[in-house]
Amino acid sequence: MKKYLVFLEQRDGIVKNTSLELWHKLQELAALHHNIVVCGILVGGVNLQQLAAELFGKGVIYHAGDERLMLYNSAYYAQIVAELFQREAFQALFFADTILSRELAPKLSVLLHASLLSGTPIFDGAGVDCGSVRPVYSASAAVSFQPERSTRIYTVTSFLKSENTLSTRHIEFKALEPHCFFDVDNSFPFIRRVVMLEGVQDLTEAAIIVGGGRGVGSPEGFVLLEQLALLLGGVPGASRAVVDEGWRPHSEQIGQTGRMVTPLLYFACGISGSVQHLAGIGSATTIVAINSDPHAPIFDSADFGIIGDVSLVLPKLIAALQDFLKKK
Amino acid sequence: MNIAVCVCQVPDTASVIGFVDGTRDLSRVNEVMNPYDEYALEEAVRLKERFSGSVVTAFSVAPPSAKEMLRKALAMGADRAVLVSGTEVSDPYQTALALSRSLSSYYANTLPDLVFCGKQSTDFQSAQVPLMLAELLGMGAVAGIRSLSTSAEGLRAEREIEGGVESYDLHYPALFSVEKGLNIPRKTTIKSVIEARKKTIDIFPLSLDATPFVVMKTITPLERKKKCQFVLDEKELIRLLGEERNLL
Numbered sequence: 001m002k003k004y005l006v007f008l009e010q011r012d013g014i015v016k017n018t019s020l021e022l023w024h025k026l027q028e029l030a031a032l033h034h035n036i037v038v039c040g041i042l043v044g045g046v047n048l049q050q051l052a053a054e055l056f057g058k059g060v061i062y063h064a065g066d067e068r069l070m071l072y073n074s075a076y077y078a079q080i081v082a083e084l085f086q087r088e089a090f091q092a093l094f095f096a097d098t099i100l101s102r103e104l105a106p107k108l109s110v111l112l113h114a115s116l117l118s119g120t121p122i123f124d125g126a127g128v129d130c131g132s133v134r135p136v137y138s139a140s141a142a143v144s145f146q147p148e149r150s151t152r153i154y155t156v157t158s159f160l161k162s163e164n165t166l167s168t169r170h171i172e173f174k175a176l177e178p179h180c181f182f183d184v185d186n187s188f189p190f191i192r193r194v195v196m197l198e199g200v201q202d203l204t205e206a207a208i209i210v211g212g213g214r215g216v217g218s219p220e221g222f223v224l225l226e227q228l229a230l231l232l233g234g235v236p237g238a239s240r241a242v243v244d245e246g247w248r249p250h251s252e253q254i255g256q257t258g259r260m261v262t263p264l265l266y267f268a269c270g271i272s273g274s275v276q277h278l279a280g281i282g283s284a285t286t287i288v289a290i291n292s293d294p295h296a297p298i299f300d301s302a303d304f305g306i307i308g309d310v311s312l313v314l315p316k317l318i319a320a321l322q323d324f325l326k327k328k
Numbered sequence: 329m330n331i332a333v334c335v336c337q338v339p340d341t342a343s344v345i346g347f348v349d350g351t352r353d354l355s356r357v358n359e360v361m362n363p364y365d366e367y368a369l370e371e372a373v374r375l376k377e378r379f380s381g382s383v384v385t386a387f388s389v390a391p392p393s394a395k396e397m398l399r400k401a402l403a404m405g406a407d408r409a410v411l412v413s414g415t416e417v418s419d420p421y422q423t424a425l426a427l428s429r430s431l432s433s434y435y436a437n438t439l440p441d442l443v444f445c446g447k448q449s450t451d452f453q454s455a456q457v458p459l460m461l462a463e464l465l466g467m468g469a470v471a472g473i474r475s476l477s478t479s480a481e482g483l484r485a486e487r488e489i490e491g492g493v494e495s496y497d498l499h500y501p502a503l504f505s506v507e508k509g510l511n512i513p514r515k516t517t518i519k520s521v522i523e524a525r526k527k528t529i530d531i532f533p534l535s536l537d538a539t540p541f542v543v544m545k546t547i548t549p550l551e552r553k554k555k556c557q558f559v560l561d562e563k564e565l566i567r568l569l570g571e572e573r574n575l576l
């Protein structure tokens with residue numbers, strides 16, 4: 001029997017969608033292979049009833065709900081996860097790839113002496129984890145990694161597609177009493193303050209992104225992109241060039257030195273399509289490129305393309321979209 | 329203050345990574361300092377300039393060819409550099425272990441006040457070494473900081489998270505992995521390059537007894553090419569996205 005532990009990341013008492021998706025993907029795996037057991041760990045206060053209503057699958061979710069654990073603290077979180085992992089003899093720990101897990105996973109790798117792999121996890125015919133695959137060198141190559149240790153940690157950026165749909169709901173919550181010492185020395189570094197941006201959907205969780213580059217022409221030109229994004233229920237994104245110019249904030253930057261995004265639909269407006277930018281949108285399902293240069297490299301990576309000036313194309317696109325949505 | 333900066337080499341962005349028989353061909357590759365490490369180095373040097381008497385030491389686990397990169401670190405303002413050599417590191421864990429051993433030895437089993445690392449290297453982008461190093465050294469750490477304020481008593485760091493910003497309070501000693509935009513790295517001048525020649529690069533021989541935690545099994549080139557369907561009419565595009573692909 002192999003036991004997998006899924007870290008369910010919460011912020012402000014809400015479990016992140018990426019964690020829920022990961023839970024469900026692993027539960028699908030467990031449904032196929034009866035020697036695989038998937039459990040979860042949740043640190044910080046969460047409305048368990050609400051959570052239970054969102055979850056499918058079968059397994060135990062360990063919950064450390066102490067108030068002092070609400071805000072992320074690397075020392076406490078690592079200790080709680082490590083303790084449970086060892087006590088219940090899990091084989092592998094899974095995280096959705098987030099800012100938090102990028103900090104916590106390496107720490108746990110050392111604490112647990114576990115192989116740390118990131119990307120898309122690979123499972124063998126018996127559902128046992130055996131490594132991961134991910135892009136490197138600005139997504140010009142794919143590397144497969146193999147764990148050398150018997151315990152493993154995965155930070156999952158994407159999952160291989162599965163056909164299963166879960167219908168069982170058999171989640172058991174077990175309270176975890178952490179043995180960590182909530183003392184001053186242990187608590188550093190601690191979060192003094194978290195400022196959340198109002199109503200902003202995070203780029204890495206957005207299904208639709210409208211990205212803009214130098215071809216947008218000016219900071220004012222981005223108003224059209226924001227309008228399109230709003231209509232689509234998506235978010236704006238930016239290339240490195242316009243962030244460097246100061247037209248858009250760094251939090252919107254997509255690419256090798258910005259964010260890696262996985263939207264279903266990505267618009268590249270006035271973006272030439274440098275290797276570094278493409279590395280950030282590699283996993284986008286459908287890419288639409290709008291560029292006045294017919295030889296822009298972006299067209300080699302796009303599903304659909306319109307050759308034209310962004311400032312002329314977008315208003316027409318927005319009008320066409322408004323018509324389409326009205327008819328729906 | 330003792331400030332350590334961990335730097336590494338990566339292929340520069342213009343380099344072409346070749347593939348021969350399923351392995352990497354790095355013969356046409358030009359190695360440069362990892363861009364994120366420049367921000368780390370710049371931050372360290374600025375702090376040295378603020379807190380007089382501070383010493384900045386750059387560390388790198390790399391082959392002898394990295395000496396040129398370390399000279400650049402010295403030209404940017406590091407006082408000393410250490411090349412950790414004699415050990416083949418093939419995964420982030422081994423790299424972190426080698427760094428922790430060399431730092432421990434260099435600082436005579438005490439901890440430097442600050443350690444700066446680039447958030448990740450641009451080639452493999454694991455973003456694992458800095459936090460592994462912090463854990464091995466037993467230091468508090470924050471990953472991916474975009475701003476840092478220091479006083480004699482403590483530290484305040486900020487980093488972006490999904491949809492927001494976190495502010496941290498820490499004590500010394502602390503390790504930071506830095507995000508692009510933390511500062512604007514200075515350019516080296518002819519004068520600084522000449523002065524750098526007077527500074528020392530220590531060679532720290534290290535043989536690691538530890539095996540890697542992860543090995544690279546295969547590497548294959550990725551084909552990015554898609555077949556682009558050009559559309560003349562915006563209405564047609566909306567129709568394709570909405571009706572054919574069901575995305576709207």
